[in-house]
Amino acid sequence: MTETTYLEAIRQGIWEEMERDDRVFLIGEDIGALGGPFRVTEGMQARFGAERVIDTPISEQAIVGAAAGAAHMGLRPVCEMQFIDFIACAYDMLTNYVATARYRAGLRTPLVVRGPSGGYVRGGPFHSQNPEAAFLHTPGLKIVCPATARDAKGLIKAAIRDEDPVLFFEHKYLYRRVKEELGDGEEILTPIGQARIARGGTDLTIVTWSAMVWKALEAAERLAVEDGLSVEVLDLRSLLPLDEAAIVASVRKTSRVLVAHEDTRTGGVAGEIIARINELAFEWLDAPARRVAAHDVPLPYAPTLEDFVLPQTDDLVAACRWLATY
Amino acid sequence: MTETTYLEAIRQGIWEEMERDDRVFLIGEDIGALGGPFRVTEGMQARFGAERVIDTPISEQAIVGAAAGAAHMGLRPVCEMQFIDFIACAYDMLTNYVATARYRAGLRTPLVVRGPSGGYVRGGPFHSQNPEAAFLHTPGLKIVCPATARDAKGLIKAAIRDEDPVLFFEHKYLYRRVKEELGDGEEILTPIGQARIARGGTDLTIVTWSAMVWKALEAAERLAVEDGLSVEVLDLRSLLPLDEAAIVASVRKTSRVLVAHEDTRTGGVAGEIIARINELAFEWLDAPARRVAAHDVPLPYAPTLEDFVLPQTDDLVAACRWLATY
Amino acid sequence: MTSPQRVTPPPAGLTGVQLLDLYYWMRLTRSLEERLVSLHRQGKVVGGLFRSLGQEGDSVGSAYALDPGDILSPLIRNLGSMLVKGATPLEVLRQYMAKAASPTAGRELNIHFNDLERGFLGQVSPLGAMVPVMAGIALYFKMTRQPRVGLVYVGDGAMSTGAFHEGINFAAVQRLPLVVVCENNGYAYSTPARLQTAAERLVDKAPGYGIAGVRADGNDVVATYEVTREAVRRAREGGGVTLVELMTYRRKGHAEHDDQRYVPPGEIEAWEGNDPIDRHLARLRTEGWATEPDIAGVDARVRRELDAALAQCLDEPFPDASTALAGVYADPPAAPVEWYRRAAG
Amino acid sequence: MTSPQRVTPPPAGLTGVQLLDLYYWMRLTRSLEERLVSLHRQGKVVGGLFRSLGQEGDSVGSAYALDPGDILSPLIRNLGSMLVKGATPLEVLRQYMAKAASPTAGRELNIHFNDLERGFLGQVSPLGAMVPVMAGIALYFKMTRQPRVGLVYVGDGAMSTGAFHEGINFAAVQRLPLVVVCENNGYAYSTPARLQTAAERLVDKAPGYGIAGVRADGNDVVATYEVTREAVRRAREGGGVTLVELMTYRRKGHAEHDDQRYVPPGEIEAWEGNDPIDRHLARLRTEGWATEPDIAGVDARVRRELDAALAQCLDEPFPDASTALAGVYADPPAAPVEWYRRAAG
Numbered sequence A, B: 001m002t003e004t005t006y007l008e009a010i011r012q013g014i015w016e017e018m019e020r021d022d023r024v025f026l027i028g029e030d031i032g033a034l035g036g037p038f039r040v041t042e043g044m045q046a047r048f049g050a051e052r053v054i055d056t057p058i059s060e061q062a063i064v065g066a067a068a069g070a071a072h073m074g075l076r077p078v079c080e081m082q083f084i085d086f087i088a089c090a091y092d093m094l095t096n097y098v099a100t101a102r103y104r105a106g107l108r109t110p111l112v113v114r115g116p117s118g119g120y121v122r123g124g125p126f127h128s129q130n131p132e133a134a135f136l137h138t139p140g141l142k143i144v145c146p147a148t149a150r151d152a153k154g155l156i157k158a159a160i161r162d163e164d165p166v167l168f169f170e171h172k173y174l175y176r177r178v179k180e181e182l183g184d185g186e187e188i189l190t191p192i193g194q195a196r197i198a199r200g201g202t203d204l205t206i207v208t209w210s211a212m213v214w215k216a217l218e219a220a221e222r223l224a225v226e227d228g229l230s231v232e233v234l235d236l237r238s239l240l241p242l243d244e245a246a247i248v249a250s251v252r253k254t255s256r257v258l259v260a261h262e263d264t265r266t267g268g269v270a271g272e273i274i275a276r277i278n279e280l281a282f283e284w285l286d287a288p289a290r291r292v293a294a295h296d297v298p299l300p301y302a303p304t305l306e307d308f309v310l311p312q313t314d315d316l317v318a319a320c321r322w323l324a325t326y
Numbered sequence C, D: 001m002t003s004p005q006r007v008t009p010p011p012a013g014l015t016g017v018q019l020l021d022l023y024y025w026m027r028l029t030r031s032l033e034e035r036l037v038s039l040h041r042q043g044k045v046v047g048g049l050f051r052s053l054g055q056e057g058d059s060v061g062s063a064y065a066l067d068p069g070d071i072l073s074p075l076i077r078n079l080g081s082m083l084v085k086g087a088t089p090l091e092v093l094r095q096y097m098a099k100a101a102s103p104t105a106g107r108e109l110n111i112h113f114n115d116l117e118r119g120f121l122g123q124v125s126p127l128g129a130m131v132p133v134m135a136g137i138a139l140y141f142k143m144t145r146q147p148r149v150g151l152v153y154v155g156d157g158a159m160s161t162g163a164f165h166e167g168i169n170f171a172a173v174q175r176l177p178l179v180v181v182c183e184n185n186g187y188a189y190s191t192p193a194r195l196q197t198a199a200e201r202l203v204d205k206a207p208g209y210g211i212a213g214v215r216a217d218g219n220d221v222v223a224t225y226e227v228t229r230e231a232v233r234r235a236r237e238g239g240g241v242t243l244v245e246l247m248t249y250r251r252k253g254h255a256e257h258d259d260q261r262y263v264p265p266g267e268i269e270a271w272e273g274n275d276p277i278d279r280h281l282a283r284l285r286t287e288g289w290a291t292e293p294d295i296a297g298v299d300a301r302v303r304r305e306l307d308a309a310l311a312q313c314l315d316e317p318f319p320d321a322s323t324a325l326a327g328v329y330a331d332p333p334a335a336p337v338e339w340y341r342r343a344a345g
């Protein structure tokens, strides 16, 4: 069996859902003949036609708005943001229209908005963002952030089948760097809202998601070898809804927790997670729950600057040591 | 001396700055002849002319974008969002353009975006929002949320004089319900980034801002009378930057803390505050830091529903009692 | 019902019954709003009240051009369009009064409610947003090869939004079966059209999108019907998008609390002489499409229907607080009750 | 420098010196890009590389129409406009290579940098955003009664954004001294113009905004100069906004990694015969505006300047990590160093 990359896993997931359900269609910029800048939709327009793989004008509001309208009527649109940074242009449409439609008006709006997110690729301030914090406080949306090829496939398929709007933030750093065997013919579906223990441990928990999972695993390995520490890595996979139970179970087990994310610290998703830990596992904490996150600046372009601003494996190691010895 | 309402205080603050500095100008929808739907800019076009009080098309992106351009050149624009909910339409412009301009490119962008926010007024899902959480994770922006007439005036003036972009979220429920004497001829300037102890106390801290300050004060009074509890109410006034020192000082004093806000819970600003408390005052906590916030739904219109979804004084009282007896 | 003394051929191919029907919808719209005004004064309307006085003709005429199966999305002032498409006065009254039995169970205001079966999709407040959304509905019609049409209203003000631009452009490129009706009523809140656009006519935007454009007298319900009908036909036959500009005037303030201080003296009065209901009645009478008893019959029917609706809902309760948390998601079905509402956390 | 064998009157009122100047800027643009291509192949360009091959004429000609004091905002492909407005090859090289000494100290990419004194404001990536921003700069000119003009570039693609629409409309209503130059190069990434708009010509959008519109051959640097100059004059004299559509063609991919698989065969080749530099050179020669030594002199100058710039910056360092946190705000002057970077929290 051959290994499937994270990128190919997303592609396969979309492809399978397109084959399975003719209500599924794709809408976005340059997703047809080009297959998108990263080729996530490669070959799809040739296979499914220009009506189901729609190249749009540069109009993120129209992409999401039109998807919503089609979704109300029973279709299942998958929107691509060419870079996820441009989801900011559809912020009103997503938060005010899409997210509220079911509650306000009983409108079903099953749609997916996906796109390449994340840094570590020298993309500069507008091609590196992690927009999850911008949408976390929007009831009505779901947010998923896969770290592995398996989950990339399983979550994109689950997102497409979900009855509600799902933001699928795929990490471009992982596209071709992460791969695994995905088992021929097996139907992979990752339930939205369920975390995954990426590495078991007893001394300390790192709660994280997306590309940071891999850095956390590296850190855990180093801490095992160098410090004899048993670090559990919890890959949240979904941020909305958040798998509170898994977080609490891990924290109650280890009593020390680090929440790590790539986005800037202030107002980032870690705040929410730490508040929940505080609410649900306060008595079990032997040290303050702490955060590792990017520095509070727009993401700069130069390698030296980007490397400093974004959290690195070394930072996780340092933070874990601090926590372990608290 | 007569009392000045919260609304009139904002109006006076803007007026004074317009008189003082001819670089200050206003831009927004219906702010001229109408004076805005709430009359915050009443009389200003007559006084300062249509060039300094500009009625725009319905174009929030253009309002903020044009303000940014003018600010680069040395002017000091004050933008009105007719209801703050529509700031969502300018989300890209604010987060990607305005917030990053100084860091990316050394561009000064002193501008204010203000508008009526908040609920308790039967405004339904699109005329009641509290958008602070949407912008908290954007380095480069400042966010202020006055609770009193004095701070409304002092903060709008400080915001206009600030060298960086400031989001000024005024609470429409307070417009005419809150008033105080503002001292003739006194120049009122409230420093951005400094909290205020709205009521001193020793048993428990409520950290809050905007309209919720008044409910917290009611709750504190009831808890004093009915339970003999001494509750400190900390009015943050600014959310970005956050007055960490004031929060920590209060929590270290009382060892019990409730963070209360009107916005929905998940992903709300309270998460950030609790994470900071955890980081900086963990050892002092005698009970978990807890949140009172709106239920995680879009804000409904009917009085019965709105009253249930938004936090009320009773809820603060119940939560404080829970904390006090923890 | 068509009377013997008819003197001209039926305008726009409408029968006498239909012409009287148009009168019924306009009258129903206006009378329903008048009822809402008294309810508002009595404090029974929970939020704001938005009038379409003088604009009933463009709402009714344009919506009347749709077939069953077509879907429209109104503006705040398209009460008439909603009624034509099957929304009932009872629903509207309940919405304004935030009743538990209202279509949105008290969650949304005024005419922000939907029934895709009957063919209307309520708007949201952010202006322009419904243009892309209705483009999506038209996209669905096209993709599923259904000969159905979408119609979306925008104001002279809403056309300045980015959402309008992106939505109409996308629909144009895709040649979607969509009609975009611009209700040019001279104002957006206090802002006159000349501060909204430097274009001479809003319909001049059509060539820039490569679509058909047409302008008509919005206070002539039949003319409105006629141009919209043509645009609907074009859309249904695969001819793509049409921008229809309907010239009308907002005789009341933006909402009930608006004193219209910004309106030049005499302007409103001038438009009172151009009332769409008066004009249509005059046509019915002079061209002989309806008798006085026909007209009186409609008026009585409207009164009766509104009396009945009001009687039914006036004392209905607000929704129960316990309903506030359901239905944000299909799954989980309800948001959790916050801990401070329960015994303890 | 103007040669004796000149046979026609000077086009667009340009002197021979100016005509040779136009050649210099186009040649500098193209040669600088060619240097960047080799640097990119050598892995010295940190991010992507975006070419304007075949579009140098529209960038240079339009920017050349501005006076000192006027401000422009470029697109990714308006390297030529930046150079004309005073940005230096050294700055551009440093930007692409993310050097500490680059104008943005390594924070931003390629031509995303500014100098309002020299008269250019770098773009941000979200397309369309610079239209409202440049409207704001033009608003400043108008409010302060300065006879200065703003010029903003948009692509055939960027015109589909809401930000474009809101910005140009606002500028039109306010009659701001703004020129909006649409570089219609046939594609937005892989998307051909016909999937971007159903309009026959992008300039057909002008009447919908109530502004002047004009279209010209963007591969004719003099024609480009001429129409832009007229638009700039109109703006400076209070005549408001002009939309200038310049017809050109993007001969390279969207960025260096783009294999242009979506381009019909033969299309690129056809446009190679319409190269703006070749055309301008032919004019210089046949109309006698420059001698061979004049031209060779320019070529040598360009080589010299680029050699010098490259020699200066090639081995310069990246910015020091310690600079990463300064300048998010005027006050506080720097973001805090995260605790995990320090000894402990």
Ligand SMILES: Cc1ncc(C[n+]2csc(CCOP(=O)(O)OP(=O)(O)O)c2C)c(N)n1
Pocket (backbone or CB within 6 Å): B029, B058, B059, B060, B082, B083, B086, B089, C075, C076, C077, C125, C126, C127, C154, C155, C156, C157, C158, C159, C161, C183, C185, C187, C188, C189, C250, C254
């Ligand atoms: C994006 C956005 N900005 C501002 C508003 C506030 N607002 C509500 S109605 C209105 C005026 C609308 O004018 P127009 O589109 O002409 O419709 P009309 O009221 O005349 O029918 C404004 C500014 C809004 N609803 N949405």
Ligand SMILES: Cc1ncc(C[n+]2csc(CCOP(=O)(O)OP(=O)(O)O)c2C)c(N)n1
Pocket (backbone or CB within 6 Å): A029, A058, A059, A060, A082, A083, A086, A089, D075, D076, D077, D125, D126, D127, D154, D155, D156, D157, D158, D159, D161, D183, D185, D187, D188, D189, D250, D254
């Ligand atoms: C709002 C937004 N959406 C998507 C993109 C991604 N993107 C970058 S360049 C580009 C194509 C631009 O085409 P055009 O405006 O015609 O300019 P050209 O590259 O042809 O000069 C796209 C889609 C973006 N930068 N901004």
Ligand SMILES: [Mg+2]
Pocket (backbone or CB within 6 Å): C155, C156, C157, C183, C184, C185, C186, C187, C188, C189
């Ligand atoms: Mg209007």
Ligand SMILES: [Mg+2]
Pocket (backbone or CB within 6 Å): D155, D156, D157, D183, D184, D185, D186, D187, D188, D189
């Ligand atoms: Mg292009």
